[in-house]
Amino acid sequence: MKKLFVSMILMVIMGISMITGCDKSLNLLPEDIVSKALKANNPIIPYHVEYKVVMRDNNKIISDNNVKEWFKPKDNKRLEMADEKGKQVTVITLYNNEMVIYSVNEKKATISKNANFSEFMGKSQKDKVLDSLKIYKNTHKITMMGIEKINDMEAYHIVAIPKDDKTLLGKGELWIHKDSWFIVKSIEESGDTKVETLYSKIEMNSDLKDDVFMQKFPDDVKVETNEDLMKPLAEKEITIEK
Numbered sequence: 001m002k003k004l005f006v007s008m009i010l011m012v013i014m015g016i017s018m019i020t021g022c023d024k025s026l027n028l029l030p031e032d033i034v035s036k037a038l039k040a041n042n043p044i045i046p047y048h049v050e051y052k053v054v055m056r057d058n059n060k061i062i063s064d065n066n067v068k069e070w071f072k073p074k075d076n077k078r079l080e081m082a083d084e085k086g087k088q089v090t091v092i093t094l095y096n097n098e099m100v101i102y103s104v105n106e107k108k109a110t111i112s113k114n115a116n117f118s119e120f121m122g123k124s125q126k127d128k129v130l131d132s133l134k135i136y137k138n139t140h141k142i143t144m145m146g147i148e149k150i151n152d153m154e155a156y157h158i159v160a161i162p163k164d165d166k167t168l169l170g171k172g173e174l175w176i177h178k179d180s181w182f183i184v185k186s187i188e189e190s191g192d193t194k195v196e197t198l199y200s201k202i203e204m205n206s207d208l209k210d211d212v213f214m215q216k217f218p219d220d221v222k223v224e225t226n227e228d229l230m231k232p233l234a235e236k237e238i239t240i241e242k
Contacts, residue, residue: 125181
């Protein structure tokens with residue numbers, strides 16, 4: 001379960017977006033959304049959001065996490081993740097190319113210097129939507145289902161259905177906020193696994209101070225750097241039998 005929680009953390013850090021998008025993906029959207037997308041300025045701006053990520057296997061919940069996220073251009077990001085039972089609470093900050101992962105329950109913190117995540121964070125919300133659609137480009141039929149309200153937020157509902165049963169990804173559903181381009185809800189299926197993400201709060205152009213992205217630990221927290229973690233491997237002697 002701990003490995004699963006770490007995997008969820010990495011997914012959230014990278015924005016759950018693994019493919020670089022481009023405006024060619026606009027032809028995957030219904031015409032009315034394409035028109036809005038082409039006109040949208042949609043710059044990269046500060047925000048604060050809150051959402052839940054639930055993972056199921058054979059309809060059984062295996063991971064249920066609440067996430068709070070703060071972002072400020074120039075690659076500053078803060079994530080607070082907690083499972084429903086409070087057994088795993090993790091705070092992650094990215095600031096000045098330094099990533100800090102603080103496991104509250106385990107009283108451990110790891111600092112990684114010279115971390116560069118600009119590839120994952122230097123995108124607008126519109127580009128992230130296009131990235132998500134690109135995943136389904138060749139293997140799914142994409143249909144616009146209409147406009148629906150998700151937690152009082154108007155969103156385009158798009159469904160991607162596999163063209164055949166040989167595709168790795170199953171059915172996918174996206175609800176795209178009309179104003180901010182956040183994917184306020186998504187359901188992604190792969191085999192017996194289903195991941196659902198649901199946003200409950202979106203604040204754009206938040207006035208975020210730098211100290212939001214800095215962490216301070218209690219005295220009883222063990223703090224290590226990535227260099228500390230690599231030392232045992234570097235000092236270990238490797239012998240080769242002749």
